[in-house]
Amino acid sequence: SQQGEEDPQALSIQEGENATMNCSYKTSINNLQWYRQNSGRGLVHLILIRSNEREKHSGRLRVTLDTSKKSSSLLITASRAADTASYFCATGGGTSYGKLTFGQGTILTVHP
Amino acid sequence: GAVVSQHPSWVICKSGTSVKIECRSLDFQATTMFWYRQFPKQSLMLMATSNEGSKATYEQGVEKDKFLINHASLTLSTLTVTSAHPEDSSFYICSALTSSGRTYNEQFFGPGTRLTVL
Numbered sequence: 001s002q003q004g005e006e007d008p009q010a011l012s013i014q015e016g017e018n019a020t021m022n023c024s025y026k027t028s029i030n031n032l033q034w035y036r037q038n039s040g041r042g043l044v045h046l047i048l049i050r051s052n053e054r055e056k057h058s059g060r061l062r063v064t065l066d067t068s069k070k071s072s073s074l075l076i077t078a079s080r081a082a083d084t085a086s087y088f089c090a091t092g093g094g095t096s097y098g099k100l101t102f103g104q105g106t107i108l109t110v111h112p
Numbered sequence: 113g114a115v116v117s118q119h120p121s122w123v124i125c126k127s128g129t130s131v132k133i134e135c136r137s138l139d140f141q142a143t144t145m146f147w148y149r150q151f152p153k154q155s156l157m158l159m160a161t162s163n164e165g166s167k168a169t170y171e172q173g174v175e176k177d178k179f180l181i182n183h184a185s186l187t188l189s190t191l192t193v194t195s196a197h198p199e200d201s202s203f204y205i206c207s208a209l210t211s212s213g214r215t216y217n218e219q220f221f222g223p224g225t226r227l228t229v230l
Binding site for chain 2: 035040041042043044045088098099100101102103104105107
């Protein structure tokens with residue numbers, strides 16, 4: 001079952017603006033990951049944040065994790081049209097080693 | 113980075129036929145692979161966990177006799193959709209688990225296979 005919920009479900013912005021997507025989950029986790037999926041394609045791993053980390057950066061990506069609120073956010077700064085894709089959070093860990101549970105995803109559209 | 117391939121990338125078949133989808137880890141060994149299904153505009157749903165040399169573990173609600181999984185080597189897992197019906201039409205994605213210390217619990221995903229059952 002899907003334990004992650006993401007909001008917004010869809011986000012439309014102009015190039016250069018920042019995009020923030022949120023993810024909430026229900027059970028305890030060892031880590032949380034963000035993936036990107038272009039339409040009809042496979043997933044690309046963006047970033048992994050462990051449960052003992054609060055913030056992580058990778059290029060234009062910034063991920064935060066609040067385990068007390070069971071939530072995470074993905075910020076894409078200075079967005080580009082090429083960032084247009086679906087973004088999913090996925091939680092893993094606990095007793096289910098390796099298994100990931102995906103959120104519902106956010107469809108991001110960046111207009112040039 | 114680690115590369116996972118899937119074959120075929122798309123397949124169209126008649127109702128009642130069986131379709132085999134291959135998932136290969138190209139530059140690393142994967143004792144564990146996962147199979148997901150994704151319907152249009154929806155998220156990925158885990159179908160089963162494929163372990164090399166042992167039986168697959170299926171998620172609740174997934175028919176093991178309909179979705180046959182074979183993980184015969186450390187680089188290959190196959191998913192066979194038996195007696196496919198139109199409702200099996202979906203995007204099937206596999207992933208391979210790498211357990212290196214630096215990328216703990218990181219999965220690398222294949223490009224997906226689009227199955228259309230007529």
